[in-house]
Every structure is written in C-alpha cells, then in structure tokens.
Amino acid sequence: MTGRPAGRPLVPAYLSTGGVTRPSRPHMERLTVLALGGEPRPTGLPAAALALLDALEGGSLAVVEAAALLRLPVSAVRVLAADLVDRNLVLARAPIPPAERFDPDLLKRVADGLRALKRT
Numbered sequence: 001m002t003g004r005p006a007g008r009p010l011v012p013a014y015l016s017t018g019g020v021t022r023p024s025r026p027h028m029e030r031l032t033v034l035a036l037g038g039e040p041r042p043t044g045l046p047a048a049a050l051a052l053l054d055a056l057e058g059g060s061l062a063v064v065e066a067a068a069l070l071r072l073p074v075s076a077v078r079v080l081a082a083d084l085v086d087r088n089l090v091l092a093r094a095p096i097p098p099a100e101r102f103d104p105d106l107l108k109r110v111a112d113g114l115r116a117l118k119r120t
Contacts, residue, residue: 028063028078028085031095035060039088048072052080053089062095 036056045053048070055061055069067077084090 027094028082028092029095030062030064030074030078032063032081033060033093033095034063034066034081035091035093037084037088037091041089042087046080048076049080049084052077052084056090 034052034056036053041050041053051070052066055066061069063077063081064074066081067074070077072080081090081092085092
C-alpha cells in the first residue's frame with residue numbers, strides 16, 4: 001500500500017476546529033507561547049486538540065510552531081489553543097516584546113573598548 005501524497009490534509013482545517021472560525025481569545029497571536037496547563041485531559045476532545053496537547057508535552061511552543069508541527073493553518077491552531085486555554089488545559093503567554101533599539105553611541109564605545117583590549 002502506498003502512502004498518501006503530501007498534498008491537502010484528509011480533514012479540512014475548519015473541521016478540526018469544530019466549525020469555529022474565530023478564537024474565543026482575540027489576543028491570541030501567531031507568536032503567543034503555549035504550554036501545558038495543570039488540568040487532566042478530559043475525554044471527548046477532538047483529534048486536533050489532542051494532537052496539540054501531545055505537541056506541547058515536549059515543552060512550550062509558539063502558535064506558529066504548533067501550526068507547523070500539526071500541519072494546520074495558524075488560524076485553526078489559534079482557535080484550538082483558545083479553546084484549550086478556556087478549559088485550563090493550556091496556558092498562553094503573550095509573545096516577548098522586541099528589544100528596545102540599542103544606542104548607537106554605546107555600541108561604538110563597546111566596539112572601541114574591544115579593539116583597545118585586542119591591541120594590548
């Protein structure tokens with residue numbers, strides 16, 4: 001028996017979310033970090049939600065990373081993750097904000113100091 005071609009998934013993404021198209025938590029972003037919560041897994045979860053929980057057993061993942069692992073659109077994973085957060089099965093943390101821009105003068109002084117150390 002040959003394997004299925006690596007094209008479209010067997011189940012459309014909207015079915016993996018139970019037909020829900022918007023997450024219950026609108027602040028859930030692509031870079032929101034997901035981790036397992038403390039609640040035990042209830043029975044009757046959809047297969048995609050179980051797959052997300054399995055993916056999180058290895059550690060924290062961003063929504064976009066989980067989407068890549070599950071081969072689902074980010075929008076579908078956002079819906080699944082929001083539902084699991086509502087059930088206290090997953091914890092969600094806002095993405096780490098980008099660092100403030102460095103002071104160019106400070107960088108120049110550090111580089112000058114390193115060059116001076118190299119000469120001695």
